[in-house]
Amino acid sequence: MAELIEPRVLKGFRDFLPDIELERKRVQGILEATFERFGFVPIDTPVLEYTDILLGKGGGETDKQLYRFQDNGGRDVAMRFDLTVPFARFMAAHVQELYLPFKRYHIAKVFRGENTQRGRYREFTQCDFDIVGVDSPAADFEILLLMRESFYALGIDRVQIHLSHRGIFNRALQRLKVQDKGIEVLRTVDKIKKIGEEAVQTQLKQLVGTVAAEEILQFGKPESSFLATLEKITSIAGGPAEDTERLHSIYHWFQDLGIQDSFLLDPSITRGLDYYTGIVYETFLLDLPGIGSVCSGGRYNDLASLYTKERLPGVGSSIGLDRLLAALEELGKKPECTGVTEILVFCLEDRLFGDYHKIAQELRRAGFATEVFPEQRKLANQFSFAEKKKIPLGVFLGSEEKSRGVFSLRDLRTRVTYENLTLPGLTAKAKELLGKQ
Amino acid sequence: MAELIEPRVLKGFRDFLPDIELERKRVQGILEATFERFGFVPIDTPVLEYTDILLGKGGGETDKQLYRFQDNGGRDVAMRFDLTVPFARFMAAHVQELYLPFKRYHIAKVFRGENTQRGRYREFTQCDFDIVGVDSPAADFEILLLMRESFYALGIDRVQIHLSHRGIFNRALQRLKVQDKGIEVLRTVDKIKKIGEEAVQTQLKQLVGTVAAEEILQFGKPESSFLATLEKITSIAGGPAEDTERLHSIYHWFQDLGIQDSFLLDPSITRGLDYYTGIVYETFLLDLPGIGSVCSGGRYNDLASLYTKERLPGVGSSIGLDRLLAALEELGKKPECTGVTEILVFCLEDRLFGDYHKIAQELRRAGFATEVFPEQRKLANQFSFAEKKKIPLGVFLGSEEKSRGVFSLRDLRTRVTYENLTLPGLTAKAKELLGKQ
Numbered sequence: 001m002a003e004l005i006e007p008r009v010l011k012g013f014r015d016f017l018p019d020i021e022l023e024r025k026r027v028q029g030i031l032e033a034t035f036e037r038f039g040f041v042p043i044d045t046p047v048l049e050y051t052d053i054l055l056g057k058g059g060g061e062t063d064k065q066l067y068r069f070q071d072n073g074g075r076d077v078a079m080r081f082d083l084t085v086p087f088a089r090f091m092a093a094h095v096q097e098l099y100l101p102f103k104r105y106h107i108a109k110v111f112r113g114e115n116t117q118r119g120r121y122r123e124f125t126q127c128d129f130d131i132v133g134v135d136s137p138a139a140d141f142e143i144l145l146l147m148r149e150s151f152y153a154l155g156i157d158r159v160q161i162h163l164s165h166r167g168i169f170n171r172a173l174q175r176l177k178v179q180d181k182g183i184e185v186l187r188t189v190d191k192i193k194k195i196g197e198e199a200v201q202t203q204l205k206q207l208v209g210t211v212a213a214e215e216i217l218q219f220g221k222p223e224s225s226f227l228a229t230l231e232k233i234t235s236i237a238g239g240p241a242e243d244t245e246r247l248h249s250i251y252h253w254f255q256d257l258g259i260q261d262s263f264l265l266d267p268s269i270t271r272g273l274d275y276y277t278g279i280v281y282e283t284f285l286l287d288l289p290g291i292g293s294v295c296s297g298g299r300y301n302d303l304a305s306l307y308t309k310e311r312l313p314g315v316g317s318s319i320g321l322d323r324l325l326a327a328l329e330e331l332g333k334k335p336e337c338t339g340v341t342e343i344l345v346f347c348l349e350d351r352l353f354g355d356y357h358k359i360a361q362e363l364r365r366a367g368f369a370t371e372v373f374p375e376q377r378k379l380a381n382q383f384s385f386a387e388k389k390k391i392p393l394g395v396f397l398g399s400e401e402k403s404r405g406v407f408s409l410r411d412l413r414t415r416v417t418y419e420n421l422t423l424p425g426l427t428a429k430a431k432e433l434l435g436k437q
Numbered sequence: 438m439a440e441l442i443e444p445r446v447l448k449g450f451r452d453f454l455p456d457i458e459l460e461r462k463r464v465q466g467i468l469e470a471t472f473e474r475f476g477f478v479p480i481d482t483p484v485l486e487y488t489d490i491l492l493g494k495g496g497g498e499t500d501k502q503l504y505r506f507q508d509n510g511g512r513d514v515a516m517r518f519d520l521t522v523p524f525a526r527f528m529a530a531h532v533q534e535l536y537l538p539f540k541r542y543h544i545a546k547v548f549r550g551e552n553t554q555r556g557r558y559r560e561f562t563q564c565d566f567d568i569v570g571v572d573s574p575a576a577d578f579e580i581l582l583l584m585r586e587s588f589y590a591l592g593i594d595r596v597q598i599h600l601s602h603r604g605i606f607n608r609a610l611q612r613l614k615v616q617d618k619g620i621e622v623l624r625t626v627d628k629i630k631k632i633g634e635e636a637v638q639t640q641l642k643q644l645v646g647t648v649a650a651e652e653i654l655q656f657g658k659p660e661s662s663f664l665a666t667l668e669k670i671t672s673i674a675g676g677p678a679e680d681t682e683r684l685h686s687i688y689h690w691f692q693d694l695g696i697q698d699s700f701l702l703d704p705s706i707t708r709g710l711d712y713y714t715g716i717v718y719e720t721f722l723l724d725l726p727g728i729g730s731v732c733s734g735g736r737y738n739d740l741a742s743l744y745t746k747e748r749l750p751g752v753g754s755s756i757g758l759d760r761l762l763a764a765l766e767e768l769g770k771k772p773e774c775t776g777v778t779e780i781l782v783f784c785l786e787d788r789l790f791g792d793y794h795k796i797a798q799e800l801r802r803a804g805f806a807t808e809v810f811p812e813q814r815k816l817a818n819q820f821s822f823a824e825k826k827k828i829p830l831g832v833f834l835g836s837e838e839k840s841r842g843v844f845s846l847r848d849l850r851t852r853v854t855y856e857n858l859t860l861p862g863l864t865a866k867a868k869e870l871l872g873k874q
Contacts, residue, residue, distance in 0.1 A: 004743065004744055004745065005490060005493065005743050006744070007490070007526045007527075007741070007744040007745065008487065008530075009482075009483055009486065009487075009526075010483065010512065010514060013485060014483065015480070015481070015482050015483070015530065015531065016480055016482070017480060017534065017535070018478035021478075021479045021481050024481075025479060037801050038801075038807075039781075039806060039807070039808030042455060042462060043452070043453055043454060043455055043458055044452070044453040044458050044461075045446075045452050046446055046447065046450035046451065046452070046560055047484060047546060047560060048450060048504070048516075052442055053442060053444070053445070067485070067506075067508060067509075069504075070506070071504060072501070072502075075447065077447060090444075090452055093444040093446075093452065094452065097454065098454070098825075099821075099822055099825035099826055100822075101811060101812075101822075103808070104455065109484060111484070123483055123484060123485065131811065134811050134812050136811050136812040137790070138787070138794075138811040139811040139812070142794075142808075142809065142811060249790070252791060253790060253794055256791030256792070256794065257798060307442050307443070307444040309441070339478075340473045340476060340478050344476075347575070350575070353574075353686070354690045354692075355693070356575075357575075357578065357690055357694060358693055364474050364475075369475070370474070370476070371476030371540070371579075372575060372579065374538055374568065374575040374576040375538075375571050375575060375576070385536055385537075385538075388536035389476075
C-alpha cells in the first residue's frame with residue numbers, strides 16, 4: 001500500500017465545517033440583504049491579478065505579504081490582498097458601462113502571507129461597501145447610516161461609530177505650521193487607544209514641539225457632546241469651513257432620524273493611511289471593546305487615479321467578516337445551530353425506500369427540509385446520526401403502518417412519539433412541533 | 438503625472454458586473470436552498486493548498502494546468518483546480534468530528550491554467566454535492582433525484598439524466614475477456630457522442646477485435662425502454678448481479694415518484710475516469726443539446742484513500758455554474774434584470790436631506806429597497822441615473838409639499854405621477870405599482 005499523505009492545511013488557512021459555514025452564510029446573507037435594501041449592488045473580481053495592478057506604486061508592507069508568482073505563461077501575477085485595489089481597477093475598466101454614483105458591495109476572500117501570530121489568518125473574508133462618483137455629505141451620511149443598520153440587522157444595537165474628518169485635522173496642522181510632519185503626526189495620534197495618551201504626548205513633543213503637541217492632543221479629545229467637540233476642533237483648525245459644515249449637516253441628519261446616540265465625534269480617529277481625505281470612522285462594540293474596530297473606512301479623493309484620468313471620489317467601509325463572526329459568537333448573538341434537516345425519514349425496511357422517498361418529497365413540498373436515511377441500519381445507529389446532525393423530528397413507516405396508510409412522528413428532542421398520523425395530520429403536527437406557520 | 442497602469446485582467450479571468458453577479462447569486466441561492474431541503478450542508482476549504490495534497494499520485498494533465506508556486510515561507514503550494522480533491526483531504530482530516538453518511542455541498546471558485554480556447558475560463562465556479570460514507574442504492578437514487586430537483590427549481594423541466602453503471606460494463610468486458618483493455622475501451626466508448634458510432638467502432642475493433650467490439654457497441658445502445666436496456670446489458674454482462682439489481686431498485690423508485698421520464702438508461706455513458714466504480718451519469722438539456730452535459734458524476738469506492746485508511750465510499754455530482762448560467766440565459770430562464778433598488782428618493786433641495794433619509798428609512802421598513810440620490814443635481818441627471826439603474830419608482834418632496842406633509846410618487850416606467858400622497862398612501866400606492874403584498 002502506498003504511503004498516506006497527511007491531510008494537512010497550510011498555516012493561516014482553514015477548513016470551514018458545516019456549522020461554521022452555515023453561520024457565515026447566515027451573516028453574509030443578512031449583510032447582503034441590508035446592502036441591497038440601500039440600493040447597493042454586488043460585484044466580483046478575479047482572485048488572481050497582474051502584480052503591477054495590485055502593487056500600483058507599491059512596495060512596502062504589502063509587497064512582502066503578497067502571494068506572487070509567475071504563471072505558466074510567464075506572467076507576473078499575484079492573489080488579491082484586499083478588495084479596494086481590485087475595485088479601483090474595476091471602476092477604471094468599467095466606468096463607461098456603469099452609472100455614477102455607483103454603490104457596490106463585495107464580499108470575498110483575500111490573501112496575505114503575513115505573520116500568523118495573534119490569530120491572524122492568511123486567507124480571510126472581507127466585506128466592502130462604497131459609494132463612488134460623488135463627494136457629498138449625503139453620501140457620507142448614507143455610509144454611516146448603513147454601517148449602523150448592518151449591525152442592527154445582526155442583532156447588535158450596542159454599537160458606537162467613532163468618526164472624524166481628516167480635512168479639519170489637516171487644517172489644524174497647517175495652523176500649527178506642522179503640516180510637513182502630517183503623516184507622522186497622524187500615525188502617532190492613531191496609536192492613542194493602543195499606547196495611551198502619555199506615550200503619544202511624549203512622541204508628539206519630540207515630533208512637533210511642546211506647544212503644537214499640546215494643541216494636537218487637545219484636538220484629539222472628545223468633549224461632552226458631538227457639537228461641543230465640533231466647536232472645539234473648528235476653533236483649533238482656525239474656524240468653520242466646508243469640512244466642519246459637513247459634520248454639522250451629518251449630525252443634524254442623525255438627529256432627524258433619532259440615531260445620534262450611535263455616533264461619537266472622536267477626533268483621535270485618523271486612520272493612518274494617507275489615502276483618506278474626508279470623514280474617517282471606526283466602529284466599536286460597546287460590549288466587546290477589547291476586539292477593536294469591526295468596521296472602518298472613510299472618504300477618499302480619487303479611487304482609481306493609478307488606472308484612469310477620470311476622477312472618482314468616494315466613501316466606503318470595510319467589515320472583517322472573521323472578526324465579526326467571532327464577535328457575534330462572543331456576544332451570544334449567534335443563534336444556536338439547529339442543523340439544516342428538519343425531518344429524518346428513518347429506514348425500517350429497505351424495500352420501502354420508494355415510500356420513504358415519496359413521503360420525503362411530500363414533506364419537502366410542505367416546506368420541511370427532509371432527508372431519508374439512505375440504508376437499512378440498526379435504529380440506534382440512525383438515532384445517533386439524527387442526534388449528531390441535530391435533526392429535531394423523525395418519521396417512521398413500517399409495512400404494518402403502510403397497510404393502514406399511517407405514519408409515526410417522533411420529536412427527537414423530547415422523545416415523544418405521535419402515532420397513527422395520516423399525511424395531513426403528520427404535516428400539521430410537524431409544523432406545530434417546529435413552530436412553523 | 439505618473440503614467441497610468443492599464444486596468445486589464447488576466448486572460449481567462451473575468452470581472453462580474455452587478456447584473457451578472459446578481460444573477461449568479463440568484464441561481465446559487467436556488468441551488469443552496471434545494472440542497473438544504475435535502476439535508477445537504479455547506480463546507481468550504483482553502484483556495485491554496487500544499488501541492489502534494491492537490492496532486493496526490495499526480496502528474497498528467499492536472500499538473501500542467503496547476504497554478505503552483507513557492508510561498509514566502511518556501512512551501513510548495515498551489516491553487517485548487519477542483520473541489521473533489523480538497524473534499525477528500527477535508528474528509529480525511531475531519532471524519533472523526535463529523536457523522537456518516539455525510540452529505541455536503543460546496544460552491545466555490547477553482548483555477549486551471551489551461552488553454553483558453555473555446556470560451557474556457559481559468560477561474561470558474563464549481564458546485565459539487567456528495568453523499569459520503571454509504572454504498573447503497575438509496576443514496577444513488579437520492580443524488581439522481583436531487584439533480585432533477587435542482588434543474589426543476591431553476592425552472593428547467595426539459596432535462597434528461599443519462600445514467601449507467603460501471604460495474605455492469607466491467608462485467609461485460611470481463612465476459613468478453615478484454616478487461617485488461619478496460620480503460621481504453623471506456624474512453625473510446627465515452628467519445629461516441631462526439632465522434633459518432635462509426636469512428637468508435639473502428640477504434641474498438643483495433644483495440645479488442647471484431648466480435649468484442651460488436652458486443653461492446655451493442656452494450657452501449659439504449660433500447661426502447663429503461664427495462665429493455667437493462668435486460669440487454671444484464672445479458673451481455675453475463676446475467677443479473679448486485680449492480681443490475683441496484684438499477685432495478687432505482688428504476689422502481691423513479692416510478693414510485695412518477696419521475697421516470699427524466700431518466701434514460703444510457704450504457705454509452707462511462708465517464709472516462711477510472712475513479713468511478715458504480716453508477717455514472719450526465720445531464721442534458723433537451724432544448725440545448727449542443728452544450729453537452731451540465732451536471733455529471735457517479736459513485737466511487739473510496740474518496741480519500743490517499744490521505745486516510747478509513748474507507749469512504751460515496752456518490753456525487755458536479756455542476757459547472759458558468760455553463761449553467763449561459764444555458765439559463767439561452768433558454769430565456771434568466772429573469773429580466775430589474776435592478777435592486779425599488780424606490781429612488783430624488784433630491785430636489787439639499788437642505789431637505791434629513792427628510793429624504795427619513796422617508797427612505799420608512800420605505801425600507803415597509804419592505805422597499807430604497808435609496809436617496811446623494812447630491813442636488815439637475816433632475817435630468819437623476820432621471821437618467823434611475824433609468825440606468827432600472828429603478829421603477831421615484832419619490833419627490835419639495836418645501837411646499839413638506840409644509841403640507843405630502844409626497845409625490847412617480848412610476849418611472851409609465852411616467853405617471855401620483856401627487857399629494859400621505860406616507861400610508863405612498864406606501865400603499867408603491868405596493869400596488871410593484872405588485873407587492
